[in-house]
Each structure stands twice: as structure tokens, then as C-alpha cells.
Amino acid sequence: MTYQFDFSSVLAYWPLFLDGAWTTIQMSFWATLAGFIIGVLCAVARTGGPRRLRQIVTVYVEVIRNTPLLIQSYFLIFGMASVGIRMPIMAGAVLALVINIGAYTCEIVRAGIESVHKGQREAGACLGLSPGQVYWYVILRPAIERVYPALASQYVLLMLVTSILSAVGANELFGASNQVQANTFRNFEVFIVLWVAYLALTALVRGAFWAVGQCVFVRRRKLGTPL
Amino acid sequence: MSSQQLTYLIEGAGGTLLLSVLTFIFAGLLGLAIALARVSAAAAVRRIAAAYIQVIQGTPLLVLMGVCYYGPNLAGMDSVPALFAATLALTIQSSAFFGEIWRGCIQSVAKSQWEAAECLGLGRLQRMVHVILPQALRIATPPTVGFMVQIVKNTSIASLVIGYAELSYNAKILNNSTFEPFLYFGLAAMLYFAICYPLSRWSRQLEGRLNVAGG
Numbered sequence: 001m002t003y004q005f006d007f008s009s010v011l012a013y014w015p016l017f018l019d020g021a022w023t024t025i026q027m028s029f030w031a032t033l034a035g036f037i038i039g040v041l042c043a044v045a046r047t048g049g050p051r052r053l054r055q056i057v058t059v060y061v062e063v064i065r066n067t068p069l070l071i072q073s074y075f076l077i078f079g080m081a082s083v084g085i086r087m088p089i090m091a092g093a094v095l096a097l098v099i100n101i102g103a104y105t106c107e108i109v110r111a112g113i114e115s116v117h118k119g120q121r122e123a124g125a126c127l128g129l130s131p132g133q134v135y136w137y138v139i140l141r142p143a144i145e146r147v148y149p150a151l152a153s154q155y156v157l158l159m160l161v162t163s164i165l166s167a168v169g170a171n172e173l174f175g176a177s178n179q180v181q182a183n184t185f186r187n188f189e190v191f192i193v194l195w196v197a198y199l200a201l202t203a204l205v206r207g208a209f210w211a212v213g214q215c216v217f218v219r220r221r222k223l224g225t226p227l
Numbered sequence: 228m229s230s231q232q233l234t235y236l237i238e239g240a241g242g243t244l245l246l247s248v249l250t251f252i253f254a255g256l257l258g259l260a261i262a263l264a265r266v267s268a269a270a271a272v273r274r275i276a277a278a279y280i281q282v283i284q285g286t287p288l289l290v291l292m293g294v295c296y297y298g299p300n301l302a303g304m305d306s307v308p309a310l311f312a313a314t315l316a317l318t319i320q321s322s323a324f325f326g327e328i329w330r331g332c333i334q335s336v337a338k339s340q341w342e343a344a345e346c347l348g349l350g351r352l353q354r355m356v357h358v359i360l361p362q363a364l365r366i367a368t369p370p371t372v373g374f375m376v377q378i379v380k381n382t383s384i385a386s387l388v389i390g391y392a393e394l395s396y397n398a399k400i401l402n403n404s405t406f407e408p409f410l411y412f413g414l415a416a417m418l419y420f421a422i423c424y425p426l427s428r429w430s431r432q433l434e435g436r437l438n439v440a441g442g
Contacts, residue, residue, distance in 0.1 A: 003301040066376065066423035067416045068383035070395050075416060078408035160287040167387050174289055188301055191293035195286055202285030 010189045013180045020176030021197060027090070027172055028159040028205065031097035035158070036151075038098065039105020044140070046106060047113045057106065064103035070164050072096055077168045093162075093170040101158050108150050112143030145217050146227045152209035159205050160198065173197060228410065232401055236411070239397030240418045246310065246382045246393055247422075250317040251375060257318060258325025263355070265330040276326065283323035288381055291316040292388045309392075313385035321378055328374060332367040333359060369437060372430040376423045383419075394418055 046057045064072065073096040080092065087095075116139050124138040125131075144151075166175035174194065181190050214221050264276035283291075295316040299307045336359050344354040386396035398415035402408050 062424065062427070063416075063420065066380075066427055067419045068380040068395065070383040070386070071398070071412055071416050071419060074395075074399065074402070075408060075412040078402060079412065082406060082408050156285075160285070163287040163289045164384065164387070166289075174287070187293065188297040191290055191297060194290045195294065198287055198290060199282065199285045 005189060006186055007189050007193070009184050010180060010186050010193055013183070016176050016180060017173065017193065017197060020171065020173035021201060023090075023170075023176070024159065024162050024172040024201065025204075027094055027097065027162045027165070027170070028155070030094050031101055031158060031162070032155045034094075034098045035101030035105055038102035040109050040140075040144070042102060042106035043109035043113055046110055061103045061106050064100055065107065069096070069100050069161055070167060072100055073165060073168050089169045089171075093165040093168060093172075096165065096168075097158065097162065101154070104154050105151065108147050108154060109144060111150075112147035113139060115146060116143055142227050145220060148213055148217065152206070152213070155209065156202055156205050159201060163198075173201075228407075232405075232411075233414075235397050235401065236394065236414055236418065239392065239394035239415075240422070242391065242393035242397075243379065243382050243395075243419075244422070246313055246317065246385060246391065247375070247379045249310075249314045250321055250378050250382070253314065253318040254321035254325055254378070257322035258329060261322055261326030262329035262333060265326060266333050268351070280323045280327050283320055284327070286320075288316065288320050288384045289387060291320055292384060295319070296389050309385070309389045312389050313382070313391045316389075317378065317381060317385070320381070321374070324374060324377070325371070328370050329363070329367055332363040332370075335366055336362045366437065369430050369434040372426055372433060376426045376430070379419065379422050379426070 042057045042061070045053050046061070049057070073093070076096050076099070077089075077092045080087065120138050120142075121134055124134040129137065162170070162172055163174035166172060166178065169175070177190050177194050181187050184190070220226070261276050261279065264272050265280075267273050267276070292313065296307060296309075296312040299312070340358055340362065341354065344358040349357065382393055383395040385391040385393060386399065390396065394415050398411045401411045405411070
């Protein structure tokens with residue numbers, strides 16, 4: 001018996017797929033934005049904060065990086081529901097993603113901050129920059145510019161793992177496709193369509209990070225040399 | 228919580244470990260082949276390997292799980308064991324990451340080593356096996372151990388489409404019947420942490436040793 005592929009009945013649900021893809025993009029966008037801010041703040045705290053704060057951030061980063069996102073989102077979303085905290089499923093899903101990606105961002109940015117040579121700071125101070133200016137212009141901005149490629153790949157992975165949040169009811173691309181599977185029983189075709197859709201989304205996200213990099217890191221664009 | 232429930236969770240952790248070890252073995256072999264293909268002398272081989280890495284790294288593991296679970300059915304296999312489908316999907320995914328990590332390690336072996344091996348009259352294969360790979364291995368150990376953490380965490384995805392009974396799956400089952408998410412998912416998280424944290428520490432230690440050695 002040979003299997004008859006039938007993509008037309010699956011593709012007939014294209015509005016559902018499109019809607020799901022849009023949700024995936026939105027979730028990724030908000031999780032990336034909030035996760036970046038939290039990650040940078042944690043990296044700053046971990047490299048120069050008071051000892052107590054450094055310990056708290058270290059525990060946060062280690063716990064998140066050594067447990068799976070699936071368990072984290074089960075814990076957060078089912079856990080909150082069990083103590084009576086109700087929040088929209090999308091808000092819970094994005095919150096779980098932010099907590100997760102914040103820890104990864106922290107590690108990457110911390111590596112960037114630690115790679116800034118001590119002489120650079122001293123040179124900045126010698127030029128008469130205030131400590132705040134030194135931190136901003138000499139340490140933080142170059143650090144982020146240096147680790148930007150690593151951050152971008154991490155955020156592409158983030159977009160891909162939003163699919164896991166379908167397990168807690170998020171109706172993003174993967175979650176939306178469950179309905180198509182239930183309606184058509186064409187599981188394999190659905191997965192092939194999903195595969196192509198995610199590859200397109202990956203290309204889109206990579207392109208977006210390239211464009212943002214070109215706009216934000218003017219020095220790099222003009223000189224074309226890495227820091 | 229009864230001791231039976233705790234045993235059930237520990238059994239799940241056993242499933243996680245089994246899946247992780249199988250994935251590490253197979254993905255290691257396939258990943259090595261991909262890394263070697265990435266530095267091959269033939270441009271076509273290099274490009275195919277690069278395309279494989281690009282495509283797999285742009286696909287969610289959950290989708291690979293689905294393809295590996297429903298795909299073999301179409302090829303004529305009646306029922307696919309969950310462990311087989313999960314290992315296949317994880318192997319495909321992890322091999323793309325290993326391929327890329329190890330390519331970097333192979334290429335970071337000093338150029339003079341490649342040239343010296345050639346001057347000594349070693350063949351391509353001899354040069355790779357006796358000169359390049361032993362040196363690349365030293366550089367490759369820390370990121371490889373680090374990626375093992377990713378493999379352990381990724382096995383949790385096998386509980387979703389495929390329904391392989393590992394730690395996350397068993398924790399979910401326990402929660403479904405008891406409605407104590409903090410307890411069971413907290414315990415599951417601790418078990419994952421107990422597996423992953425030593426690996427993370429080990430990876431960092433190896434890296435530190437490498438930096439001291441001036442590698």
C-alpha cells in the first residue's frame with residue numbers, strides 16, 4: 001500500500017496557519033524585547049552589583065538554564081492556576097518565555113561585559129568620562145555589540161521554542177495546527193506544512209536581526225570590522 | 228505524596244537518561260560525519276552539510292518529533308515505538324548542532340599543524356585521524372559537555388507529540404490526577420537540575436582548564 005499525500009485539504013486551512021504564525025511572531029517579539037531588558041539588567045547586576053544581588057541572579061540563571069522550558073511553563077502556568085491566579089493564556093506563555101530567555105540573555109551579555117579590557121575603562125576615565133558614561137559607552141554598548149550575533153541566534157531558537165507553549169494551551173502556529181490535524185487526520189502533511197512555515201519564520205527573524213544590527217551598530221556598518 | 232508516586236517520577240528520570248544517552252551516541256556519530264563533511268575538500272559535500280545544518284537549526288524540535296513519529300508509518304512501518312521516534316528526532320536535531328560545534332573546533336586547530344602533517348607526507352585521512360582530530364578533541368570537550376545539557380532538556384519535548392514516558396510525561400500524569408503542580412513539577416525540575424547542573428559545572432571546569440593551558 002502506498003500512501004496518498006493530500007496537501008490540499010491541509011492547505012485549505014491556511015487562514016488558521018497564518019493566524020498561528022502571527023501569534024508566534026507576536027509572542028517572540030514581546031518575549032525577546034522583555035527578555036533582553038531583563039537579561040541585560042541581570043548581567044549588569046551579576047558583574048557589578050552588591051554581593052547579595054549577584055548571588056540571587058546566579059541562582060536564577062543556573063536554575064533556569066539547567067531545567068527544561070516545558071517544566072518551567074508547566075510549573076508557572078498550572079501552578080498559578082492552582083493557587084487561583086488567573087491570567088490570559090498568552091500573558092502566561094509570554095511570561096514563561098521571558099523568564100526563560102532572560103537567563104540565557106544574562107549569560108551571553110555577561111560574557112560580553114567581561115570581555116571588555118580593563119585598560120578600556122581606565123582610558124575612558126582618563127578621557128574625563130563620568131563613571132556612568134564609561135559604563136554606557138565603553139562597557140555596555142561595545143559588550144552588546146560584540147555578543148550581538150550570539151544573542152540573535154539565541155532569539156531565533158526562542159522563536160522556535162514558542163511551539164512548546166502549545167502544551168499549555170497557547171494558540172500559536174503549532175497549537176493552531178493541532179486543530180487542523182484533528183479536522184483532517186492528515187498528521188504527516190500538517191507537520192510538513194509546519195516545517196516549511198517555521199523555516200520561513202526563521203529566515204524572517206534572522207533577516208530582522210540583521211536589519212536591526214545594521215541600524216543600531218552604525219560603527220560596525222561603516223567600518224565593517226568586528227569589535 | 229506516596230512512595231509509589233515518587234518511584235514513578237524516578238522511573239521517568241530513568242527514561243530521560245536512557246533517551247539522552249541514546250541521543251548522545253547516535254548524534255555524536257552523525258554529528259562527527261557532518262563536521263567532517265563541513266570541512267571536506269569537495270565543495271558540494273560542504274554545501275550539503277551546511278544546508279542540513281541550516282534547515283535543522285531552523286526547525287522546532289517539536290516539528291521534527293512529529294515528522295519522525297508519523298513519517299515511518301508512511302514508509303510502511305506499522306507502529307513506531309515511541310523511543311525510536313524520539314531518539315531519531317533528537318539525533319537529527321542534535322547532530323546539526325554537534326556538526327556546527329565540532330566544525331569550529333576542527334578549524335581552530337592551527338594552520339601550521341595541517342601544513343606540517345602534509346609536509347610529513349600524511350594522507351588526508353591520516354592527517355585528520357592522527358593530527359587534527361586529537362587536537363580538536365581537546366578544544367571540543369567543554370562545548371560538547373555543555374551541549375549534553377541541551378540534550379537532556381530537549382528530551383522533555385518527547386513527552387508532547389510522541390508521548391514517550393520520560394520525566395516530564397510522568398510528572399504531567401501525576402499532576403493530572405492530583406492537581407499539585409508545584410509539588411510534581413517542582414520535583415521534576417529538581418531531578419532535571421540534578422542531572423544537568425553537574426554537567427554544566429563540569430563543562431565550565433574543562434573550559435577553565437583549557438584557558439589556563441593557553442588553548
